[in-house]
Amino acid sequence: MSTIILLLITGLGLGALYFLVASGLSLIYGLMGVLNFAHGSFLTLGAFAGWELSRRMGGESWGTLIASMLLGMVVGAAVAAATEFLLIRRLYNRHIEQVLVTVGLALATVALFEGIWGTDPIYVTAPPWLSQTTEILGARVPNDRFLMIGAAVLVLLGIVAFLRYTRFGLIIRAGVENRSMVTALGIDVRKAFTVVFAIGGAAAGLGGVLASHYFGYVSPQLGGSLLIFAFIVTVIGGLGSLAGAAIASVVVAILQQFANYFWGGTGDLMVVLLLAVVLLVRPTGILGKKA
Amino acid sequence: MTNSVTESILTVAGLNASIEGQQVVEDVSFEMLPVGVTALLGRNGVGKTSTLRAIMGLIERSGEVTIAGERVDREPTHRIVQRGVGYVPEDREVFASLTVNENLRLAERDSTPNRQLIEELFPDLIARAGQLAGTLSGGQQQMVSLARALVNDNRVLLVDEPTKGLAPLIVMDVAKALERAAQTVPVLLVEQNLQVVRMLADKAIVLEGGRVVYDGSAEELLGNEALTKELLGVA
Numbered sequence: 162m163s164t165i166i167l168l169l170i171t172g173l174g175l176g177a178l179y180f181l182v183a184s185g186l187s188l189i190y191g192l193m194g195v196l197n198f199a200h201g202s203f204l205t206l207g208a209f210a211g212w213e214l215s216r217r218m219g220g221e222s223w224g225t226l227i228a229s230m231l232l233g234m235v236v237g238a239a240v241a242a243a244t245e246f247l248l249i250r251r252l253y254n255r256h257i258e259q260v261l262v263t264v265g266l267a268l269a270t271v272a273l274f275e276g277i278w279g280t281d282p283i284y285v286t287a288p289p290w291l292s293q294t295t296e297i298l299g300a301r302v303p304n305d306r307f308l309m310i311g312a313a314v315l316v317l318l319g320i321v322a323f324l325r326y327t328r329f330g331l332i333i334r335a336g337v338e339n340r341s342m343v344t345a346l347g348i349d350v351r352k353a354f355t356v357v358f359a360i361g362g363a364a365a366g367l368g369g370v371l372a373s374h375y376f377g378y379v380s381p382q383l384g385g386s387l388l389i390f391a392f393i394v395t396v397i398g399g400l401g402s403l404a405g406a407a408i409a410s411v412v413v414a415i416l417q418q419f420a421n422y423f424w425g426g427t428g429d430l431m432v433v434l435l436l437a438v439v440l441l442v443r444p445t446g447i448l449g450k451k452a
Numbered sequence: 453m454t455n456s457v458t459e460s461i462l463t464v465a466g467l468n469a470s471i472e473g474q475q476v477v478e479d480v481s482f483e484m485l486p487v488g489v490t491a492l493l494g495r496n497g498v499g500k501t502s503t504l505r506a507i508m509g510l511i512e513r514s515g516e517v518t519i520a521g522e523r524v525d526r527e528p529t530h531r532i533v534q535r536g537v538g539y540v541p542e543d544r545e546v547f548a549s550l551t552v553n554e555n556l557r558l559a560e561r562d563s564t565p566n567r568q569l570i571e572e573l574f575p576d577l578i579a580r581a582g583q584l585a586g587t588l589s590g591g592q593q594q595m596v597s598l599a600r601a602l603v604n605d606n607r608v609l610l611v612d613e614p615t616k617g618l619a620p621l622i623v624m625d626v627a628k629a630l631e632r633a634a635q636t637v638p639v640l641l642v643e644q645n646l647q648v649v650r651m652l653a654d655k656a657i658v659l660e661g662g663r664v665v666y667d668g669s670a671e672e673l674l675g676n677e678a679l680t681k682e683l684l685g686v687a
Contacts, residue, residue, distance in 0.1 A: 331558050335547045341510055342545045346559045346600065347533030 163299035168418045170297065174306030176414030177313030178375060181368030182384075182391035183398065183406040184320060185241070185361020191337040191401020192357050194256070195249055198263040200365055200391070201384025202270035203241050207233030207366025208379040209278060212285055220286030230312070230370045237366020238359040245358035250351065267385065274381035282378035291374060305374050312371055316364050317407055324403070329356050337401050390417075393432055397439045399449020408447055460518075461486040461608050461638050462507070467515035469499075469506035476502040477513070478662035484608070484655075489630070489639045491653035491670055495685050499662040500642040501542050504610045508532060508539055520607055534561065538601030538637070542612040544593045548586025552577050552596055555585050559600035570599045573629045591622035598626065602633055609639045615648055627651055646686065650674050658683045 182204055189197050211229035218225040244266065252258045291308060294301040324330035332353045336343045343350050365384075372387060373379040394413050398405030416435060417428035424431070439446060460483035469477035477499045484490045492500050506513035509529040517525040524532045533539065547555055556570065556577075571578050574595045580588065585596055594614055601609055614630065615623040627648045630639060634652065643649050649656070649670060656673045658666035666673060666683055674680055 328557075331550070331554055335550060335554075335558055338547050338549055339545055341529075342541065342547070343558070344529040345508060345510065345533060345539045345541065347530050347561050347604075348558070349528075349530045 163301075164422070166298045166300035167302055168422055169415060170300070170302045170306050170310075172415030172418040173411060174303075174309040174375065174414075175418065176411040177309040178368055178372050178387060179390055179394045179414055180313045180407055180410035181316060181364045181371065182387050183394040183410055184316065184403055185358075185364045186391055186395045187398065187401055187403060187406040188320075188333070188337075188357050189361050190395065192333055192340070193249075193253065193354050195253075195259050196256075196263070196392075197249075197361075198260065198388070199244060199266040199270065200241075200263075200361065201386075201388035202267050202274075203237040203244075203362040203365040203384070204369035204372065204387060205270070205274055205379075205381060205384035206240055206369070207237040208369030208373045208383055209274065210236040210366070211370035212283060212373060212379045215285065221288055223288050226288055226291075226374075230367055233366035233370035234363040235366070237369065238363035241362020241365070242355050242359040244362075245355050249358070250354070253354075267388075271381045271385065278379075278381065280381065282380040284378045285373045287374050309371050309375060312367060313410075316367065317403075320360065320364075320403060323360070329353060333357055390432065393436050397436055397446055399446030401450070402446065402448040405446055405448030459486070460484055461520055462640060463516070463518040464503075464507065465516040465518075467503065467506055467513060467517065469502050469511050469513040471502065471511055476511075476662060477506050480515075480659065480662065480664055482657045482664055482667055484638060484640055486638055487634075488654040489634045489641050489652040490655045490657065491649045492640060492642045492657050492659065493649065493666075493673075493684060494659035496644075498659040500659055501612055502662075503659065504539070504612050504640070504642060507610060508537070536605070536607035538604060538606040538609040540597050540601045540609065540611040540614060542616065542642075544590075544597040546585040546588070546593045546596045546600075548584065550585055551582050552585055552588070553581040555596050556599060556603055559603050561604045565603045566605065567603065570603055573602065573632060574599055591618050591625070594618060594622070594626055595629070598629055598633075602629075606637050609633065609637050611639055612642045613644060614641075615643065615645050623648065646674060646680075646684070 182200065186197060186200050189195050211233040214229045214232050215225050248262050249259065252262060291305040293304050295304055324334055332343060332348055336350050336353055340350055369384065372383055390413065394409045395406055397413065398409030413432050416431050420431035421428035462484035465481045467477055467480040468475065480503055492503060494500050502511060505511045507517050509527065509532055515525065516523060519535055519537060524535060576592065577595050577599055585593060598614065611630065614626050618626065623645065631652055633639065641653065653670035656666065656670035657664055
């Protein structure tokens with residue numbers, strides 16, 4: 162029983178990380194039809210920014226952790242908005258060029274990060290509580306999982322509130338459904354594009370800082386490794402569906418944890434099989450809409 | 453320029469448009485009255501909808517489009533709308549996952565939207581303000597689509613087949629709403645239902661093969677059975 166509890170909560174923690182990356186991917190695809198392969202770079206840069214702040218301020222205080230999370234969000238948002246404004250904006254409806262540019266950017270930024278911070282993992286320090294455990298129904302659960310879950314829930318609620326209660330949110334919801342009709346109502350939908358990229362980048366930047374604590378290190382490949390699963394989560398959840406991304410994040414991460422523990426480390430294989438099954442049975446994903 | 457402002461609210465000159473490389477509008481030129489309803493007619497597939505979409509900048513186009521004397525053909529769609537062009541698309545295109553009220557809020561460009569006019573014309577929509585637009589009937593969705601255009605003060609309305617697929621009773625409701633709207637803003641109307649055209653239109657422009665083949669009085673056109681049959685295929 163304690164193993165099940167441990168795997169469930171650890172899975173939720175990992176799912177929280179997937180959601181932080183996948184939420185931005187899903188919104189960006191839903192509104193703009195852009196598959197952003199550079200999204201992992203926003204995460205990695207957020208993680209490095211958080212680590213740089215942490216090592217300067219002393220990484221063991223909660224104040225430093227919160228500041229590094231905020232910095233990760235700001236850096237992620239700024240870089241994502243700049244990417245949209247400088248590179249993607251010229252390429253809307255040119256999908257092959259979008260893929261080439263975002264893949265190129267992802268490769269170039271990883272090389273840049275390796276040039277700046279080296280290729281080896283850099284271990285992070287955190288408030289001591291995060292490296293301790295809490296006993297729940299006999300399972301000793303690492304405390305950092307609670308941080309991941311809490312942060313992801315806050316981000317989910319924040320994005321939902323933004324989408325539901327602000328005019329930009331209204332524009333984004335409408336734009337996901339019918340972009341040209343939003344334009345035909347006199348709305349410059351490009352501003353919403355930039356805002357969505359910034360929101361996605363902020364979530365990814367926060368995810369980067371949290372991922373560095375989940376894995377215990379930051380490295381130039383951090384974003385790339387999480388991006389693969391975030392894409393899988395986005396497709397399983399349904400491209401453009403925030404709720405779908407949240408559900409799929411949890412399902413994928415828990416499946417991964419259980420398969421790794423009970424079926425000899427086959428977590429990644431099971432996730433890919435799940436993706437194949439979903440694509441065969443329900444090609445639009447769990448909550449995706451038909452084209 | 454001055455004459456254009458006083459004589460025509462919308463001028464289209466040498467308009468060409470294409471969709472995925474295929475030409476759908478060819479050298480179309482016409483002027484639209486600054487009052488009342490101008491009907492844009494023609495058989496199926498002659499380019500009426502494409503002409504409206506080209507004016508709105510929703511498809512690739514060339515040629516001149518002037519609104520109240522100002523060239524807009526190099527401007528993006530949202531700027532054209534902000535100049536006071538209301539657009540009611542074919543097939544309504546309401547946002548199904550938004551409520552009726554959210555559809556209207558999204559369309560509001562001014563700080564003082566014409567909510568009162570909407571309440572007068574479409575009281576049913578006010579009662580259904582919190583309902584998802586995707587769950588409305590076709591007629592109610594058409595009301596939402598019209599209301600989105602009427603909620604702002606526009607210089608001109610482009611309305612594309614507003615009665616398409618609607619029950620006869622609803623057709624008359626829509627026609628009456630348009631008649632009321634046309635008292636305050638000129639309307640360019642694409643419409644297949646000639647009864648509605650007879651009821652509303654002062655002027656008619658007929659397209660054939662993407663070109664204008666008739667530009668004159670709607671009454672004269674529809675009063676001439678042979679001409680109507682020749683140009684529109686129906687009488």
